[in-house]
Amino acid sequence: MATDSKELAGLVGGKYRYGFVTDIEEDRVPPGLNEDVVRLISAKKNEPEFMTEWRLKAYRQWLTMTEPTWAQVSYEPIDYQSICYYAAPKNPDDAPKSLDEVDPKLLETYDKLGIPLHERARLAGVAVDAVFDSVSVATTFKAKLAEAGVIFCSFSEAVTEYPELVKKYLGTVVPRADNFFAALNSAVFSDGSFVYIPKGVRCPMELSTYFRINAANTGQFERTLIIADEGSHVSYLEGCTAPMRDENQLHAAVVELVALDDAEIKYSTVQNWYPGDENGVGGIYNFVTKRGDCRGANSKISWTQVETGSAITWKYPSCVLRGENSVGEFYSVAVANNYQQADTGSKMIHIGRNTRSTIISKGISAGHAQNAYRGLVRIMPTAQGARNYTQCDSLLLGDQCSAHTFPYIEARERSAHIEHEATTSKISEDQLFYCRQRGLSEEDAVNLIVNGFCREVFKELPMEFAVEAQNLLNVSLEGAVG
Amino acid sequence: MVELGDPNPMLVIDSLHVRVQDRDILDGLSLSVGLGEVHAIMGPNGSGKSTLAQVLAGRDGYEVTAGRIEFLGEDLLALTPEERAHAGLFLAFQYPIEIPGVNNAYLLKAALNAQRHARGEPELDAFEFMRVIKDNMKLMQIHEDFLSRSVNTGFSGGEKKRNEILQMLTLEPRLAVLDETDSGLDVDALKIVANGINSLRDPQRSMILVTHYERLLELVKPDHVHVLAHGKIVRSGDHTLARELDERGYEWIEQEAQSA
Numbered sequence: 140m141a142t143d144s145k146e147l148a149g150l151v152g153g154k155y156r157y158g159f160v161t162d163i164e165e166d167r168v169p170p171g172l173n174e175d176v177v178r179l180i181s182a183k184k185n186e187p188e189f190m191t192e193w194r195l196k197a198y199r200q201w202l203t204m205t206e207p208t209w210a211q212v213s214y215e216p217i218d219y220q221s222i223c224y225y226a227a228p229k230n231p232d233d234a235p236k237s238l239d240e241v242d243p244k245l246l247e248t249y250d251k252l253g254i255p256l257h258e259r260a261r262l263a264g265v266a267v268d269a270v271f272d273s274v275s276v277a278t279t280f281k282a283k284l285a286e287a288g289v290i291f292c293s294f295s296e297a298v299t300e301y302p303e304l305v306k307k308y309l310g311t312v313v314p315r316a317d318n319f320f321a322a323l324n325s326a327v328f329s330d331g332s333f334v335y336i337p338k339g340v341r342c343p344m345e346l347s348t349y350f351r352i353n354a355a356n357t358g359q360f361e362r363t364l365i366i367a368d369e370g371s372h373v374s375y376l377e378g379c380t381a382p383m384r385d386e387n388q389l390h391a392a393v394v395e396l397v398a399l400d401d402a403e404i405k406y407s408t409v410q411n412w413y414p415g416d417e418n419g420v421g422g423i424y425n426f427v428t429k430r431g432d433c434r435g436a437n438s439k440i441s442w443t444q445v446e447t448g449s450a451i452t453w454k455y456p457s458c459v460l461r462g463e464n465s466v467g468e469f470y471s472v473a474v475a476n477n478y479q480q481a482d483t484g485s486k487m488i489h490i491g492r493n494t495r496s497t498i499i500s501k502g503i504s505a506g507h508a509q510n511a512y513r514g515l516v517r518i519m520p521t522a523q524g525a526r527n528y529t530q531c532d533s534l535l536l537g538d539q540c541s542a543h544t545f546p547y548i549e550a551r552e553r554s555a556h557i558e559h560e561a562t563t564s565k566i567s568e569d570q571l572f573y574c575r576q577r578g579l580s581e582e583d584a585v586n587l588i589v590n591g592f593c594r595e596v597f598k599e600l601p602m603e604f605a606v607e608a609q610n611l612l613n614v615s616l617e618g619a620v621g
Numbered sequence: 622m623v624e625l626g627d628p629n630p631m632l633v634i635d636s637l638h639v640r641v642q643d644r645d646i647l648d649g650l651s652l653s654v655g656l657g658e659v660h661a662i663m664g665p666n667g668s669g670k671s672t673l674a675q676v677l678a679g680r681d682g683y684e685v686t687a688g689r690i691e692f693l694g695e696d697l698l699a700l701t702p703e704e705r706a707h708a709g710l711f712l713a714f715q716y717p718i719e720i721p722g723v724n725n726a727y728l729l730k731a732a733l734n735a736q737r738h739a740r741g742e743p744e745l746d747a748f749e750f751m752r753v754i755k756d757n758m759k760l761m762q763i764h765e766d767f768l769s770r771s772v773n774t775g776f777s778g779g780e781k782k783r784n785e786i787l788q789m790l791t792l793e794p795r796l797a798v799l800d801e802t803d804s805g806l807d808v809d810a811l812k813i814v815a816n817g818i819n820s821l822r823d824p825q826r827s828m829i830l831v832t833h834y835e836r837l838l839e840l841v842k843p844d845h846v847h848v849l850a851h852g853k854i855v856r857s858g859d860h861t862l863a864r865e866l867d868e869r870g871y872e873w874i875e876q877e878a879q880s881a
């Protein structure tokens with residue numbers, strides 16, 4: 140048959156479209172990590188004493204920890220002393236007040252990424268806090284958000300402007316020493332986003348951040364903290380692409396979400412970092428800790444992710460369902476092509492009564508890739524009436540890739556109701572032929588079928604993001620036919 | 622009857638031999654279809670009617686060991702399935718395929734635009750597309766919410782067949798091959814499908830109807846009726862042949878063919 144696995148492998152062997160490096164001067168700290176470097180990072184950011192101390196404690200805890208090895212991924216040992224822990228564009232002091240003041244080169248970069256900041260910001264009504272390397276350089280729509288009382292700023296700014304909020308919530312969802320990578324992040328985090336939605340406020344627009352790793356050898360250590368106060372509502376979009384690099388780059392981010400009574404947070408991610416070339420050389424190591432705390436009654440946290448990039452993905456966006464009747468959701472599409480390795484999934488920890496959670500995971504493997512779903516549903520004795528529904532579907536393109544499912548269930552409460560469904564399928568010759576008979580190219584047919592497979596997740600994404608995600612999926616799976 | 626090299630044919634199949642998994646299914650089949658003609662192909666189960674349809678559409682796994690096919694003067698066998706579609710060949714599948722998560726409108730719009738693009742015509746936006754398919758949906762008595770349902774997923778047998786005709790009406794092919802589109806339809810659905818087919822009859826368009834039943838041929842009058850058996854067209858006639866087959870079955874023809 141002509142559409143055998145080899146051809147399919149060719150089909151999905153798309154070139155990474157966003158491989159370029161922006162030529163902007165960097166202000167960097169020499170590679171290596173010790174207490175002085177931690178202090179230096181803190182000093183560069185004019186942080187108050189409490190923050191410096193917090194970082195140092197994290198650093199000392201990190202020293203006592205070892206890298207986790209349980210994930211279904213393998214990579215050469217990382218030399219933490221060869222990593223550069225801080226880089227920022229020149230003159231962070233006079234950050235631009237509007238887009239006109241933004242370095243045109245940077246805007247050009249966004250343009251190449253298909254993110255026309257002007258249009259996107261103005262037309263779509265999206266406030267964009269663009270993180271370029273480690274420092275935020277463009278923040279829009281601040282005024283409108285301020286009117287609603289919403290705080291949306293870089294993490295560094297929050298540390299100096301809203302230290303009380305930071306002190307109160309930082310590390311309360313992902314503790315400093317939660318895991319090896321989270322501890323490292325806590326010690327050296329460079330920047331990230333901070334969001335606070337006051338009581339009863341429905342955030343007037345989608346909040347969006349585009350991350351981009353730029354400097355060679357610069358690990359990125361983003362830190363995001365989102366607090367939705369009682370009865371508030373926010374939808375946050377995170378999207379990322381990276382330029383082509385040969386060295387592996389470490390990315391260890393931490394995201395903490397806090398939803399108080401009746402609050403709702405919707406967190407959407409499109410992750411498109413450099414996955415390495417078709418031989419598995421290069422690419423980003425994406426070791427991320429994302430956790431949401433449904434702290435209040437009737438609160439809701441919803442994670443939606445489309446993961447197409449990175450050489451290695453180690454990521455388990457989770458929900459701690461503490462408040463009564465709180466709801467946790469996880470919708471995920473994870474694509475692994477060539478030699479990419481993805482170990483991703485979710486944890487739902489049910490503590491409060493009548494808490495409910497849903498996990499929908501769609502894994503797509505192509506080439507020689509490894510794609511694992513790893514999930515944990517834990518029902519604590521206090522969680523009477525808890526319910527979980529988990530669905531894990533895997534789609535294999537070709538016969539040299541693999542899919543694994545590791546669903547862990549710990550039910551310590553009898554009235555809990557847990558449902559789990561899993562399927563593994565191959566893209567069918569019949570479907571491909573049907574589409575081609577109607578006039579679609581083989582490549583478009585694959586895209587169409589794969590997009591259909593992901594629909595349950597895509598429909599959870601905000602409109603403008605859904606289109607982007609679909610395009611991204613096509614790009615990740617694109618390649619010459621025949 | 623038209624032959625290879627005829628200046629005005631739609632389709633010429635010349636002595637086609639097809640092997641499937643080491644078995645010869647078609648064994649020197651020849652058939653010519655002129656512009657504007659409607660041909661019916663009948664024949665016992667397993668005689669190779671769907672095989673012929675699949676080979677015309679370019680399905681993998683069917684090995685053409687000898688013979689030629691010309692479609693509008695071009696060497697059909699040299700084209701990929703999508704190139705055949707772009708050239709105007711449409712196949713209504715005997716068993717339409719389900720594609721979960723992809724809605725009907727999306728597939729059909731993508732297909733129409735892929736074909737338009739290949740022909741150098743401008744692509745249609747969502748509004749123009751809706752205008753095009755609205756009348757077709759009315760004709761096929763397909764409800765609008767049908768468009769947002771996944772392709773053929775959870776459709777009844779009859780709905781799948783009507784959907785095939787909706788696609789045909791929208792794509793307006795030059796040659797439509799309908800593989801048992803009438804099978805499994807109730808009386809009303811059969812009329813709807815026949816109406817759809819008749820609405821496309823045109824001096825520039827040809828059709829091949831694969832069917833087991835004379836009922837459809839009462840509603841869509843074919844110009845020629847053929848019987849496929851033992852890998853060949855063993856008998857051809859006008860629509861009265863269909864009635865005769867309906868009454869007498871295939872045995873007499875097969876016997877005649879064998880003794881000949």
Ligand SMILES: Nc1ncnc2c1ncn2[C@@H]1O[C@H](COP(=O)(O)OP(=O)(O)OP(=O)(O)O)[C@@H](O)[C@H]1O
Nearest residue numbers: 641642646664665666667668669670671672673682
């Ligand atoms: N993909 C295939 N693999 C194996 N055998 C096949 C394949 N396709 C067709 N055949 C065989 O070829 C023969 C002809 O099948 P085909 O489907 O063309 O018959 P048909 O005339 O359409 O029958 P029906 O009237 O039942 O639809 C059958 O014996 C069938 O089993």
Ligand SMILES: [Mg+2]
Nearest residue numbers: 670671672715
């Ligand atoms: Mg058949």
